[in-house]
Amino acid sequence: MKNKKLYFIHGWGFNSKFWKPLLKILNNEIGDRFETITFDLGFYCNPYYPSIDESQNKKNFFITHSFGYNWLLKNINSFDGLINFCGSASYFSKKSNIRKSINRMIKMFKLDPSYVLNDFFKNSGVQFEKPNKLMDNKLLIDSLYVLRDENLTKIEYKNKAPQQNIFCKDDKIIKIKDLEKLDGDLIVDGDHGFPYKSPRKASKIILNFLKQNNEL
Numbered sequence: 001m002k003n004k005k006l007y008f009i010h011g012w013g014f015n016s017k018f019w020k021p022l023l024k025i026l027n028n029e030i031g032d033r034f035e036t037i038t039f040d041l042g043f044y045c046n047p048y049y050p051s052i053d054e055s056q057n058k059k060n061f062f063i064t065h066s067f068g069y070n071w072l073l074k075n076i077n078s079f080d081g082l083i084n085f086c087g088s089a090s091y092f093s094k095k096s097n098i099r100k101s102i103n104r105m106i107k108m109f110k111l112d113p114s115y116v117l118n119d120f121f122k123n124s125g126v127q128f129e130k131p132n133k134l135m136d137n138k139l140l141i142d143s144l145y146v147l148r149d150e151n152l153t154k155i156e157y158k159n160k161a162p163q164q165n166i167f168c169k170d171d172k173i174i175k176i177k178d179l180e181k182l183d184g185d186l187i188v189d190g191d192h193g194f195p196y197k198s199p200r201k202a203s204k205i206i207l208n209f210l211k212q213n214n215e216l
Contacts, residue, residue: 002035004059004215006206007050009039011066011087012143013120014128014196016040016048018065021199029207030216034061041071043143045134054078059215063206065195066174067143073152082163083209085195085202086174089156091147098178102148106141113137123172126193162213166205168194 006026010018016038023036040048052060061081064072069087091098109116113135121128165185167176173192188194188201195202210216 002033003057004033005035005037005053005061007037007039007052007060007062009062009064009068009072010041011064011068012147013043013117013140014065015044015046018128018196019063022195022202025199025203026206029203030210033216039068041068041139041143043136043140044130045136052076061210061215063195066192067147070146070150070152073155074150079159079161081161081209081213081215082159083206084163084165086167086171086192087165088174088179089152090150091178092151098174099148101173102144106144106148109137109141109144113140120173121193124193125170125172125191126196128193128196162209164205164209166194168192 008016008019008023010016019038023038026034027036037050038048039050040046042048054060059080061083062072062076062079063083063085064087065085066087069084070089072082073089088098091102105116105120117130117135117140167174167179167185167187168190169176169187170189170191171194176187186205188205190198190201207216
């Protein structure tokens with residue numbers, strides 16, 4: 001059994017298949033050294049929360065996307081490294097319009113959940129097909145409230161493990177101009193669905209991170 005694991009946590013409106021294109025590339029590159037494991041947050045009624053082995057000789061790294069970052073901050077106490085694609089611990093910046101956008105999504109979701117999801121996929125720049133399963137509408141809308149109302153920066157600042165944040169120039173969901181600070185963060189060409197849409201570029205970022213931290 002490999003003693004290094006990469007855990008992947010998808011964002012709002014997606015499921016574990018969000019990582020499929022990226023994992024196909026990564027497993028070819030480092031599958032002999034790292035075990036890759038995907039969470040499924042259950043937005044389509046099929047949740048999967050793998051147990052985290054925190055034994056002394058194990059190393060656990062997390063790759064998150066958007067809301068997956070917020071979920072990690074609330075639910076995972078420790079890790080050895082983190083790569084966060086397009087996620088923020090808080091949207092309470094005075095200059096941010098993201099909370100207003102989330103409010104609009106909540107109001108529309110109560111009327112037409114499918115419309116909100118399809119519009120979200122469009123603005124993420126991806127063609128993501130919803131599974132042929134019932135959506136968990138309560139979980140979806142509750143997660144929007146989490147994004148709108150919870151400030152997780154205090155938890156974020158407690159993290160002492162290596163971390164790389166990646167934001168995208170053309171992101172229509174989390175616009176760079178709405179973020180409070182970007183010191184040390186990586187800015188790349190792309191939109192909100194970057195890891196899904198540009199898996200080779202995302203894979204390169206992950207590999208570079210692991211190399212820089214002497215894990216490869």
